[in-house]
Amino acid sequence: THSSRPQRLLRAVQKGAVRGDARSVVANIDRFCHHSEWAMNIGDEKGAILDSVVSEVNPALALELGTYCGYSTVRIARLLPPGGRLITLEFNPEYAAVARQVIEWAGLEDSVQLVEGGSGDWIPQLKEHFGVQSFDFVFLDHWKERYLPDIHLLEECELLRKGTVVLADNVVCPGAPDYLAYVRNSPAYQSSYFQSHLEYTKAVDGLEKSVYLGTTDA
Ligand SMILES: O=C(c1ccccc1)c1ccc(O)c(O)c1[N+](=O)[O-]
Numbered sequence: 001t002h003s004s005r006p007q008r009l010l011r012a013v014q015k016g017a018v019r020g021d022a023r024s025v026v027a028n029i030d031r032f033c034h035h036s037e038w039a040m041n042i043g044d045e046k047g048a049i050l051d052s053v054v055s056e057v058n059p060a061l062a063l064e065l066g067t068y069c070g071y072s073t074v075r076i077a078r079l080l081p082p083g084g085r086l087i088t089l090e091f092n093p094e095y096a097a098v099a100r101q102v103i104e105w106a107g108l109e110d111s112v113q114l115v116e117g118g119s120g121d122w123i124p125q126l127k128e129h130f131g132v133q134s135f136d137f138v139f140l141d142h143w144k145e146r147y148l149p150d151i152h153l154l155e156e157c158e159l160l161r162k163g164t165v166v167l168a169d170n171v172v173c174p175g176a177p178d179y180l181a182y183v184r185n186s187p188a189y190q191s192s193y194f195q196s197h198l199e200y201t202k203a204v205d206g207l208e209k210s211v212y213l214g215t216t217d218a
């Protein structure tokens, strides 16, 4: 039986990274993806933009949609303030199993809650299950056609507050055109674009940062 790409990525972390050292976990995944196999982590170039936005927001409570192998989970969690928490949702059980081990290798399991299941099912349950009021920071990196329905769901469930920062990966490649049109035209968001490249390639891609301004009704 052959291993999967996420399992080979995990083995590269366990072989090359220092336990408890989040920076070395990130560096070893990037090395694996640059030199062995491409994988759909946000990567080093867009990851630096993610880091700067997370550091600026300094979120006490963050949400990530689309964990995959836990690369951006580790990048975000290592920058949280003391007591800060990150909830990350992953639909694919095999990805979730690998991500748990990557997050543990980085020593960040105490500040990360990985939830297995679909974002459409779980977003309406976050308040009652995790005692969440609203998120300070949201990172969208799951199936691109879920970006728009899930931002609407987050609004409807009142999980965003005035000033919540929503950062979306891959708005150019593979692309999320309906999501982009929404956040760029809605009066409820102040949106800005950070041009970059698709992870580990020369293809153009970018991140969209959208600050939620709240609704107009009283
Ligand atoms: O959709 C893909 C994709 C499509 C086709 C083949 C491989 C990946 C993808 C590509 C780059 C990403 O950063 C990313 O987050 C994703 N994704 O699946 O969420």
Ligand SMILES: [Mg+2]
Residues within 6 Å of the ligand: 040, 041, 042, 141, 169, 170
């Ligand atoms: Mg992505």
